[in-house]
Amino acid sequence: MNLRHTAIRLAMMATVLHATPLARAEEKGTDWQLIGGIGALGAGVVFLGLGYYQGTRVSDSQNDPAFTDYRKRFDRTVTDACAEARAGHAGSPPATSDQISSVVTTCDQADSRGRWQKIFYVTGGVFVAGGIVLLVTRRSSETKTASIQLVPAAGPDGGGLLMLGRF
Numbered sequence: 001m002n003l004r005h006t007a008i009r010l011a012m013m014a015t016v017l018h019a020t021p022l023a024r025a026e027e028k029g030t031d032w033q034l035i036g037g038i039g040a041l042g043a044g045v046v047f048l049g050l051g052y053y054q055g056t057r058v059s060d061s062q063n064d065p066a067f068t069d070y071r072k073r074f075d076r077t078v079t080d081a082c083a084e085a086r087a088g089h090a091g092s093p094p095a096t097s098d099q100i101s102s103v104v105t106t107c108d109q110a111d112s113r114g115r116w117q118k119i120f121y122v123t124g125g126v127f128v129a130g131g132i133v134l135l136v137t138r139r140s141s142e143t144k145t146a147s148i149q150l151v152p153a154a155g156p157d158g159g160g161l162l163m164l165g166r167f
Helices: 032-062 067-071 081-086 097-139
Strands: 010-011 016-021 147-155 157-167
Touching: 010 157, 032 097, 067 097, 081 097, 097 147, 097 157
Parallel strands: none
Antiparallel strands: 010 016, 147 157
């Protein structure tokens, strides 16, 4: 018996001293699944936020005045102004080589930001899903009567989180 961690109760009965160990409550260890689930959810939200930020920067690139001016030099049948700029087409009225170079740079930045946006969204979704799995599957001594789940959702026009509940 480890006396450092054992509580005892002393009682005087007649002239004899009795020492009886008290029952200790079960020590609960660290709930790593809970900590991991919350941490994964937090990381997922951060990555989703970074993806959203990169998406706004892609939109900013498409609204760049030099890019908009260059795009107007072509008729509506041209759907990819970046491809036209990379091919060196000047449009009508003709754009200067500096203007075309500026548009190519803007297009390259938008492409890079778009790739990062997808990477951040996928990474965030994986972390959120992993966090939900960790939280939903953790063992608890309490009886569960209600549950709430956050589920990532993605579609061609965007994404978000769905909240599902059972009461």
